Amino acid sequence: MKPIDLNIIGAKGAIAEEAEGKWGMAIDEDLCTGCQACVAACAMENNISFVGEEDAAYGRTMHWIRIERFWEGEYPDVRTTSFQPMLCQQCGHAPCEPVCPVFATVHSQADELNLQVYNRCVGTRYCGNNCPYQVRAFNWRDYERPEPLNNQLNPDVTVRQRGVMEKCTFCIQRIHQAEDTAKSEGRELQDGEFDPACAQACPADAIVFGRVDDPDSKVSQLSRQKRGVKHLEDLATLPRITYLKES
Amino acid sequence: MKKKISRRDFLKLAGASAATGAALTGCGPSSRFVVREPYTQMPEYALIGESTFYATTCRECAAGCGLIVRTFQGRAIKVEGNKNNPVNLGKTCARGQATLQGLYNPDRVTDPLNQGRRKTLGTDGMNWDDAIKVVSDALANTDPAGIGFLLGMAPDHLFDLVSDLTAGIGAPAPVRYGALSAFEARATLVKAAENVLGQSGLPFFDLANAELTFSFGANFLETWLSPVAYTRGFSKMRKQGKRGYLVQFEPRMSQTGAKADEWIPVRPGTEGMVALALGKLIAESKKQTVPRAFVNVDVKAVAKESDVDEEKLHYLADLFADADRALAIPGGAALGQSNGLGTAEAVLALDALANNFGQPGGVFLSPAAPTEDNVHRPASLQEMAVFINKMNTGEIKTLLIHGVNPVFELPKSLGFEAALKNVPLVISFSTFPDETAILSDYIFPDHHGLESWGYQRVATGTSQSTLSGAQPVVSPFYNTQSTADVLLAASAIAGGKLASVLPFKDEVEYIQAQLIPLIENKDANFNAGEINSFSAYFQQFGGWWTNEAALLAPTQNTLNETLSVESPTYEGEGDFFLVPFVSPVLGEAGANKPSLQEVPDPTTTVMWNSWVEINPETAHEFGIKSGDIIKIVSNVGVIETSAYLYPAIRPDTIAIPFGQGHKAYGRYAAGRGVNPFDLLGLKFNAAGDIAFAGMKVQIIKTGKKFELARMESEIGVYGEGLGEE
Numbered sequence: 001m002k003p004i005d006l007n008i009i010g011a012k013g014a015i016a017e018e019a020e021g022k023w024g025m026a027i028d029e030d031l032c033t034g035c036q037a038c039v040a041a042c043a044m045e046n047n048i049s050f051v052g053e054e055d056a057a058y059g060r061t062m063h064w065i066r067i068e069r070f071w072e073g074e075y076p077d078v079r080t081t082s083f084q085p086m087l088c089q090q091c092g093h094a095p096c097e098p099v100c101p102v103f104a105t106v107h108s109q110a111d112e113l114n115l116q117v118y119n120r121c122v123g124t125r126y127c128g129n130n131c132p133y134q135v136r137a138f139n140w141r142d143y144e145r146p147e148p149l150n151n152q153l154n155p156d157v158t159v160r161q162r163g164v165m166e167k168c169t170f171c172i173q174r175i176h177q178a179e180d181t182a183k184s185e186g187r188e189l190q191d192g193e194f195d196p197a198c199a200q201a202c203p204a205d206a207i208v209f210g211r212v213d214d215p216d217s218k219v220s221q222l223s224r225q226k227r228g229v230k231h232l233e234d235l236a237t238l239p240r241i242t243y244l245k246e247s
Numbered sequence: 248m249k250k251k252i253s254r255r256d257f258l259k260l261a262g263a264s265a266a267t268g269a270a271l272t273g274c275g276p277s278s279r280f281v282v283r284e285p286y287t288q289m290p291e292y293a294l295i296g297e298s299t300f301y302a303t304t305c306r307e308c309a310a311g312c313g314l315i316v317r318t319f320q321g322r323a324i325k326v327e328g329n330k331n332n333p334v335n336l337g338k339t340c341a342r343g344q345a346t347l348q349g350l351y352n353p354d355r356v357t358d359p360l361n362q363g364r365r366k367t368l369g370t371d372g373m374n375w376d377d378a379i380k381v382v383s384d385a386l387a388n389t390d391p392a393g394i395g396f397l398l399g400m401a402p403d404h405l406f407d408l409v410s411d412l413t414a415g416i417g418a419p420a421p422v423r424y425g426a427l428s429a430f431e432a433r434a435t436l437v438k439a440a441e442n443v444l445g446q447s448g449l450p451f452f453d454l455a456n457a458e459l460t461f462s463f464g465a466n467f468l469e470t471w472l473s474p475v476a477y478t479r480g481f482s483k484m485r486k487q488g489k490r491g492y493l494v495q496f497e498p499r500m501s502q503t504g505a506k507a508d509e510w511i512p513v514r515p516g517t518e519g520m521v522a523l524a525l526g527k528l529i530a531e532s533k534k535q536t537v538p539r540a541f542v543n544v545d546v547k548a549v550a551k552e553s554d555v556d557e558e559k560l561h562y563l564a565d566l567f568a569d570a571d572r573a574l575a576i577p578g579g580a581a582l583g584q585s586n587g588l589g590t591a592e593a594v595l596a597l598d599a600l601a602n603n604f605g606q607p608g609g610v611f612l613s614p615a616a617p618t619e620d621n622v623h624r625p626a627s628l629q630e631m632a633v634f635i636n637k638m639n640t641g642e643i644k645t646l647l648i649h650g651v652n653p654v655f656e657l658p659k660s661l662g663f664e665a666a667l668k669n670v671p672l673v674i675s676f677s678t679f680p681d682e683t684a685i686l687s688d689y690i691f692p693d694h695h696g697l698e699s700w701g702y703q704r705v706a707t708g709t710s711q712s713t714l715s716g717a718q719p720v721v722s723p724f725y726n727t728q729s730t731a732d733v734l735l736a737a738s739a740i741a742g743g744k745l746a747s748v749l750p751f752k753d754e755v756e757y758i759q760a761q762l763i764p765l766i767e768n769k770d771a772n773f774n775a776g777e778i779n780s781f782s783a784y785f786q787q788f789g790g791w792w793t794n795e796a797a798l799l800a801p802t803q804n805t806l807n808e809t810l811s812v813e814s815p816t817y818e819g820e821g822d823f824f825l826v827p828f829v830s831p832v833l834g835e836a837g838a839n840k841p842s843l844q845e846v847p848d849p850t851t852t853v854m855w856n857s858w859v860e861i862n863p864e865t866a867h868e869f870g871i872k873s874g875d876i877i878k879i880v881s882n883v884g885v886i887e888t889s890a891y892l893y894p895a896i897r898p899d900t901i902a903i904p905f906g907q908g909h910k911a912y913g914r915y916a917a918g919r920g921v922n923p924f925d926l927l928g929l930k931f932n933a934a935g936d937i938a939f940a941g942m943k944v945q946i947i948k949t950g951k952k953f954e955l956a957r958m959e960s961e962i963g964v965y966g967e968g969l970g971e972e
Contacts, residue, residue, distance in 0.1 A: 030490075
C-alpha cells in the first residue's frame, strides 16, 4: 500500500499536533524471547478473566497483550518471525474511537491515551471490528472466578462483566498513582519511576515505557533508532508504540 | 502462655532480642503467624488504601528468584520481581507471575486429612494435634533405616532440617527430585563439569558477554536451570557493541531455538559427535595442532550420522574460530541421551578450545552457596530407581513426601505408583491434592510458598553467592501448618533422641540458627551484629548475598585427553525419535493455575492442552491433518493426543510437551492432556540421567479429531483452513 501523503490530504497540521503523544513504548523485537511473562503479568495486574479451553479455541481469550509469531520458510530453512508483543497502540488517531455510538471509547486529553469507559459500553463491538491491530477483547460471558481466586483481584482495576469491551490501558492506575505520588512530594515525575506490568516483568528488558514527549527519555531515544517502525503506519493511526526490528 | 503472637507483633519484636526470646517462649508451632483479627485494629504500618510490600522467594521452580509481593489489607494482589535479588534483578517469568493462583487456588488441601489412599481427595478431616501425633509416632516407631524422606527441589531450609533430622537419628538422607532436574539432565552436567572443569558443580555460562554462542540443546530461555537469569544474559548478549550471535543445535526448534540466528536440526543423540567434529575443524581453521581431544573424530562419518552436511560443519567451525569470545553450552535434550555424558564433555571441550575458562563470555563455576553448598544436587533417575526398589522390597516402612509429585513427575515405567502400595505408611505434606497426595495415607498440608518462611540457595544464574529468603506475605488462608513446624513438634513429642537432634522451638528459630554463620561475612548486601537484627534485614532484603562476584574459574584443561562420543543407542522401536520437552509456560507444576493454562505456548500458541508436534511433510505422508488425534506407541506405553503440524522439527522426530496429563491436582489440571513420561523406557546415561530424548516410537492415526485451542489462526498456515487442500 502506498503511504498517504498527509500534505496532500491537508491533514498534516492537525495530525502533527497529536503526533507526539505523551506516554509511549519502545519494544525491541531482537530482545523479546516470547516468554509470555508480560502476558501473565498483565493478566494478574488487570484482573483479566480466563475463559477456558472451549472459548479460547473460539479466539475469545481476554488477553490485553499477546505475542505474535509467524512461520517463515520450509524445513530445514524454517524460522519464526521475531516474537512480537501486540497490545493497544494507544493511537493518536484511533480508528476505534469515532465508531463508538456511546462514547465509551474516547481519547483522554489529559493522558493522551485511548480510554475504555466500561459503564458506558453497550457492547456493539464496532471498536473491536475497526481496530487494525485486533487488540480489543470482548466479554462474551460473565467468566467465572471461583472462590477464593477473587482474593487476588487488584482493587485499583475495575472488574468487567459480560457485554463489555476491554483493552490495554498502559496500566493507567499505575500512571495515576505515580503522578499522585510525585505531586504530593512536590516534584516532577521522573522517567523510569514506574512501569506498566508488562515492562516491569519483561526478563529481557524488551519493553521500555516512558514519556515520548520528552526527547531525552529512554523510550524516545530508543524510538529514534533506525530500526524503529510503527505498525500499519500507512493507516495514519499515529501509534504510540515503536517496534525495533531484529537487526 | 496462651496469648498468640501475631506476625506484626513479631516483626515489632524482631529487633529486640530479649523481648523476642521472652515473648515466644512456650508457643507452639506457627505461633509466629498472624491471628486474623478485625481490621478495626489496624497494624500501625497499614493505612487504608495503601499497599504493603513483602520480599520473599519464588517457589515455582528451584532457581530462587526474589519476589516483592504487593499486599492490600491482608490479601496478596500482585507478584513483582525483587530488584535487589541478584538472580532476577526485578524480573519474573510467567510462572512466577501466576504463583498467586496457587495461593488462592480453589482446590487446595484445606485441612489435615486422613486420606486413606482413596481414589479422590478424602473428606475425613483431622485436627493438627492428632496429625502431629501421627507423624511423631511414625518417626518414633519406625526403625530409622526404614524412614524415607522424598523432597522437592525447594525449599532448601526444609531439606536442611530433614537432613539434620535423618542424620541425627541414623535414617537415610532425604532424597530430592523434580521433573525439571531430569529434563535438564543436571546430574550429567554436574558430572561433566567434574570431569572437564575439574570441579563438580553447575557451570555458569557468561552468555551476556559472548560474541558467538553454540547451544547444544540448552533451552535456557525456557526452563533450563535459571531461565530469568539466562534471559537477562541473552538480552545483554544481543545489546552489546557487536550483536551476539546464537546457533542452536537441536532436532526440534525450541523457543530458545526460535530466538537463535541459526537452527541446526541434528539427529537426536549426535550433538556430542558434532561438537567433536567441530573441535577438530575449529583447530584446523585456526591453523593449530588438533588437540588430542579431537584427533580421533572422523568428520565425514559425523556428517553422515548427524545429518549436518560437511560444508555446514566447516562453515560453523570457521564461525567459531573467527569469533573473539566464543561459548558452547551443553544442556537439555542433548544430554538426555545414552551418550549424554560424552556429549556434555565434548561441548565443554569446545569451551576449552576457545580458551574461555574464567574469561568474559566464557565458562565459570557457579559461586559456592552461602551455606551447605554440597547438597544442591537432585537425585538422578537412576538414583530414583534405587529408591523405588527400596520401596518395593519393603526396606522403606514410612515414606514422607514434600514438594514433589513423583507419581506425575517420574516415568511411569519406574513403577512409583505400584511401589507406593508396598510402603506401609505414606504421609504427604502437599499443599495441593496432587496424584501422590491422593494415594497417601495422610495429607498434612504445608502452607503455600507465599505463606511460608524459608530460604533457597541459589545454585546458579548469578555471579554472587546468594541465599534467597522467604517470609509469609499473607497469613495462612487455610488450616495448614508448616511442614518444618510439624516435624519439629513431632520430634519434640516423640522425645528421646528425636527431640535432642532438633532442639528448636519452631521453623523460624531453625532458620535463624542456619543464618548465624553468615553474620561473620561483612562484605554482603547488609550487615548486622546479632541474629535478630540480621534475620529482620534478611526478610526485608529478601535474602543475603555477597557484594563481590564469587565466580570460580575452572582450572583443569582436558584437551590433551582423548575424548570420544559413542553412537547413541535408542530405547524401543519405531520410525520416529521422541523428544519430550518441558512446557515453557507450565513448567512442572503450573497446570493448576487457570491463567497459566490460558497463556499460549510460545512456539505453537496452544492453550489448555497437550499436543504432538509433527513435521508437515511427514504428516502429509501419513495423511495426518492438524487436530487429528494420533496414537503414540513406545515399548512401554501408549498415549493419544492431537497433532500440531510443526514446521521446525526434523521429519523423523516428534515432540510432546511435559506439564499436562494430570489425573488429579485440582479442577484446572485434572483430565487435561497427556504425560509423555508414560512413554519413557528406562535407559540411563553414564551419569545416571534418563535418556529421555533417546526413544523411538510408532505413530498411528486414530481417525478421531480434536481441534486444539490455539491463539494463531490456521488460515493461511500451510494451506489449512482454506477448504480442502
